Amino acid sequence: MTIAKKIDTMMSKSSWIRKMFEEGARLKAQHGDDQVFDFSLGNPNLPPPEKFGEILIETVTTCGPGDHCYMPNTGYPQVCRSIAEYLTNEQGVAIAEKEVLMTCGAAGGLNVILKALLDPGDEVITPSPFFVEYRFYADNHGGMLKTVATNPDFTLDLAAVADAITDKTKVVLINSPNNPTGQVYSDDSINQLGQLLKEKSHTFDRTIYLVSDEPYRKIIYDGIQVPSIFMAYRNSLIVTSYSKDISIPGERLGFVAVNPKAEFKSELIGALALTNRILGFVNAPALMQRVVACLQGESVDISQYAHKRALLCDGLAECGYEFIKPSGAFYLFPKAPTEDDVQFVKDLQQELILTVPGSGFGCPGHFRIAFCVNDQTIMNAMPGFKRAIKPYR
Amino acid sequence: MTIAKKIDTMMSKSSWIRKMFEEGARLKAQHGDDQVFDFSLGNPNLPPPEKFGEILIETVTTCGPGDHCYMPNTGYPQVCRSIAEYLTNEQGVAIAEKEVLMTCGAAGGLNVILKALLDPGDEVITPSPFFVEYRFYADNHGGMLKTVATNPDFTLDLAAVADAITDKTKVVLINSPNNPTGQVYSDDSINQLGQLLKEKSHTFDRTIYLVSDEPYRKIIYDGIQVPSIFMAYRNSLIVTSYSKDISIPGERLGFVAVNPKAEFKSELIGALALTNRILGFVNAPALMQRVVACLQGESVDISQYAHKRALLCDGLAECGYEFIKPSGAFYLFPKAPTEDDVQFVKDLQQELILTVPGSGFGCPGHFRIAFCVNDQTIMNAMPGFKRAIKPYR
Numbered sequence: 001m002t003i004a005k006k007i008d009t010m011m012s013k014s015s016w017i018r019k020m021f022e023e024g025a026r027l028k029a030q031h032g033d034d035q036v037f038d039f040s041l042g043n044p045n046l047p048p049p050e051k052f053g054e055i056l057i058e059t060v061t062t063c064g065p066g067d068h069c070y071m072p073n074t075g076y077p078q079v080c081r082s083i084a085e086y087l088t089n090e091q092g093v094a095i096a097e098k099e100v101l102m103t104c105g106a107a108g109g110l111n112v113i114l115k116a117l118l119d120p121g122d123e124v125i126t127p128s129p130f131f132v133e134y135r136f137y138a139d140n141h142g143g144m145l146k147t148v149a150t151n152p153d154f155t156l157d158l159a160a161v162a163d164a165i166t167d168k169t170k171v172v173l174i175n176s177p178n179n180p181t182g183q184v185y186s187d188d189s190i191n192q193l194g195q196l197l198k199e200k201s202h203t204f205d206r207t208i209y210l211v212s213d214e215p216y217r218k219i220i221y222d223g224i225q226v227p228s229i230f231m232a233y234r235n236s237l238i239v240t241s242y243s244k245d246i247s248i249p250g251e252r253l254g255f256v257a258v259n260p261k262a263e264f265k266s267e268l269i270g271a272l273a274l275t276n277r278i279l280g281f282v283n284a285p286a287l288m289q290r291v292v293a294c295l296q297g298e299s300v301d302i303s304q305y306a307h308k309r310a311l312l313c314d315g316l317a318e319c320g321y322e323f324i325k326p327s328g329a330f331y332l333f334p335k336a337p338t339e340d341d342v343q344f345v346k347d348l349q350q351e352l353i354l355t356v357p358g359s360g361f362g363c364p365g366h367f368r369i370a371f372c373v374n375d376q377t378i379m380n381a382m383p384g385f386k387r388a389i390k391p392y393r
Numbered sequence: 394m395t396i397a398k399k400i401d402t403m404m405s406k407s408s409w410i411r412k413m414f415e416e417g418a419r420l421k422a423q424h425g426d427d428q429v430f431d432f433s434l435g436n437p438n439l440p441p442p443e444k445f446g447e448i449l450i451e452t453v454t455t456c457g458p459g460d461h462c463y464m465p466n467t468g469y470p471q472v473c474r475s476i477a478e479y480l481t482n483e484q485g486v487a488i489a490e491k492e493v494l495m496t497c498g499a500a501g502g503l504n505v506i507l508k509a510l511l512d513p514g515d516e517v518i519t520p521s522p523f524f525v526e527y528r529f530y531a532d533n534h535g536g537m538l539k540t541v542a543t544n545p546d547f548t549l550d551l552a553a554v555a556d557a558i559t560d561k562t563k564v565v566l567i568n569s570p571n572n573p574t575g576q577v578y579s580d581d582s583i584n585q586l587g588q589l590l591k592e593k594s595h596t597f598d599r600t601i602y603l604v605s606d607e608p609y610r611k612i613i614y615d616g617i618q619v620p621s622i623f624m625a626y627r628n629s630l631i632v633t634s635y636s637k638d639i640s641i642p643g644e645r646l647g648f649v650a651v652n653p654k655a656e657f658k659s660e661l662i663g664a665l666a667l668t669n670r671i672l673g674f675v676n677a678p679a680l681m682q683r684v685v686a687c688l689q690g691e692s693v694d695i696s697q698y699a700h701k702r703a704l705l706c707d708g709l710a711e712c713g714y715e716f717i718k719p720s721g722a723f724y725l726f727p728k729a730p731t732e733d734d735v736q737f738v739k740d741l742q743q744e745l746i747l748t749v750p751g752s753g754f755g756c757p758g759h760f761r762i763a764f765c766v767n768d769q770t771i772m773n774a775m776p777g778f779k780r781a782i783k784p785y786r
Contacts, residue, residue: 002510002600002602002628002656002657002660002661003509003510003657003660003661003664004508004509004510004511004512004534004664005512006512007508007509007664007667007668008660008664010667010671011660011663011664011667041463043462043463044462047458048458048461053456056453056456057450057453057454060449060450060453061450063446063449065440065441067643068441068640068641068642068643068644069436069437069640069642069643070434070436070642070643071643104497104645104673104674104675105673105675107673107674107675108673108674108675109673110673111672111673112673115397115400115533116396116397116400117395117396117397118397119397119398119399133670133671136671137671137673140508140671140672141397207395209395235395247461247462248461248679249461249462249463249675250460250461250462250463250464250676250678250679250680251461251678251679251680252497252674252675252676252677252678252679263395264395264396267395267396267401267404268395268396270404271396271397271400271401271404274400274403274404275400277526278403278526278529278530278533279504279533279672279673280497280498280500280501280502280503280504280505280530280672280674281497281500281501281645281673281674282497282498282500282501282642282645283643283645284645285643285644285645285678285681286641286643286644286645287643287644287680287681288678288680
């Protein structure tokens with residue numbers, strides 16, 4: 001073998017998920033794309049807001065010759081300023097231009113943060129179920145991902161988080177609204193988490209950072225509010241992207257914001273600029289930076305996702321599926337009717353329904369349905385969902 | 394200190410370069426941007442080719458709703474195909490769509506390659522002077538950069554490369570046309586290097602990869618040819634970007650191509666797709682992928698760089714500077730008139746001329762002039778260059 005041993009292991013380990021995707025591709029080739037109900041990917045189906053298209057055309061047609069050049073590794077100052085102003089309102093804390101760093105999506109931003117923070121062997125704690133890529137991101141930079149189960153309703157189990165923190169803990173990484181559960185952590189639980197991290201930082205004489213990955217912040221239902229991270233805990237960072245809320249995941253545009261009250265803030269900001277550079281991101285894509293600067297607060301029509309959520313939840317409840325209704329994002333994470341979630345996902349494939357087993361998110365016995373699909377796909381899949389659960393009832 | 398110790402060290406180590414840039418910024422603030430002769434950055438000053446603007450507007454105005462979505466981690470198949478066709482002609486070897494992987498620039502591509510290949514402690518050999526970021530890229534993924542001096546005329550010293558290869562060597566990384574010297578390695582030397590790597594791979598029973606970083610391939614002078622890497626050695630990869638040849642460095646668009654004859658090719662391609670994903674790049678920016686697919690073979694007007702090269706070389710020769718005339722790229726790497734290149738760069742700053750000391754490229758006693766600037770900047774800086782060298786003559 002000529003590739004790195006670790007990468008080789010990762011490839012063979014993830015091969016059962018790959019096999020599932022390959023099976024999906026096989027089914028599509030056999031039956032036709034439109035005959036297969038693909039709920040496997042968080043690839044938003046709603047088009048970007050109309051204003052995105054307008055601003056994009058305007059930006060492109062008014063491009064000057066220097067507009068595709070390098071800019072500071074942290075991004076265009078005017079773009080950071082525009083985001084800082086929006087965030088100030090969102091977080092209830094005054095945020096300055098220099099506290100915002102433009103990144104290649106949230107995935108890029110998370111790598112930039114972890115590279116800047118982790119010493120070898122440092123632990124990153126994340127509530128489970130969790131976005132599976134977190135494990136790779138921590139490992140990329142010499143860290144270890146440590147997962148802590150949430151409560152059965154997927155709310156934060158603060159006692160479990162407290163127990164998990166050690167003198168090796170450098171980061172607590174949360175994702176709310178959550179992928180794969182769609183749960184939004186309450187204001188209370190975020191404040192308690194902040195208090196806990198303050199105490200634990202004191203106990204271990206070591207700054208523990210709260211990193212909040214929130215690309216789904218604007219995709220929320222029933223008038224729920226996503227709490228302010230910066231109000232809850234000073235040593236915190238927000239990382240997010242425009243992938244989901246304005247449906248441009250392929251463009252790789254996001255940002256990191258550093259709490260203006262963070263200790264050693266200027267070292268931290270300097271470190272993020274350095275890691276953005278040396279990891280090879282260099283800077284977030286120039287044109288899209290200038291576009292999103294004009295789209296602060298914009299989002300796709302969330303009521304359409306709310307409608308899809310209703311269609312899916314009502315339909316599955318009627319079939320007898322058990323689940324916690326998501327307060328945000330576009331995922332549902334029902335219990336599989338058997339402990340063997342991989343088997344049940346295969347059963348669904350027999351019905352030409354593609355989903356992802358909970359094992360892929362550190363939570364066996366469940367499966368994830370991404371409902372960022374056409375309403376018709378949801379409705380037409382219902383008979384299949386009904387047939388698949390029948391043998392288990 | 395709360396940031397990672399290694400990052401903290403990197404920040405303090407690079408601080409003298411940073412201080413130099415800060416000094417440049419201070420000079421600009423004091424004297425006005427146009428009074429300072431800034432040769433410090435490889436930020437191309439020529440505008441992108443006209444066709445770029447046309448294709449960009451056409452691409453944006455014909456965007457469909459799914460055109461900003463995720464695509465395969467390796468890039469749009471039709472974009473990879475278009476590049477593979479162009480490369481087939483350039484390299485003289487038939488290259489298939491699946492052998493091309495779209496990346497966030499060459500910097501992204503290099504990280505993707507090294508993450509895919511390096512086991513802890515593996516060595517990456519590169520001829521010196523070298524692009525300083527290589528050291529970070531190797532270190533990011535547990536590797537060690539090992540530099541090998543080139544000949545005094547900056548051509549490859551193959552005996553030195555042979556001596557440097559050990560049972561830890563996994564990659565030989567070349568950059569031709571070179572940053573900072575502008576030298577282009579000859580067909581002969583590339584073929585000999587290929588032969589050497591074949592022998593050494595056999596000796597150590599271990600595949601040694603040749604990675605060719607070639608963002609300056611199209612920026613060449615005097616009708617010189619850049620040799621085919623794929624013809625010279627089977628276990629090779631090309632990594633490049635559109636940053637320099639069409640002047641869009643801020644857009645972060647490049648690609649990796651795998652030699653169609655490489656051993657374990659499918660594992661290697663799979664590994665690259667995986668590392669592109671888990672490093673957080675996920676995919677190269679969507680819109681620009683589709684734009685560059687229509688710009689294969691395009692470049693800025695190279696004759697303008699040739700003119701700048703002539704202005705600079707003629708002027709500096711007259712002042713008494715010694716240098717090897719660059720065959721490509723837009724850098725000149727003259728000898729400093731003293732061994733203390735940092736001091737001489739400071740002397741030049743007194744003349745409001747900003748350059749980078751050779752120490753920053755592993756080659757003290759030299760300094761780098763990036764001549765991707767206005768002709769006027771070159772001409773107006775000449776009296777300063779003349780005054781700066783005077784005390785040393």
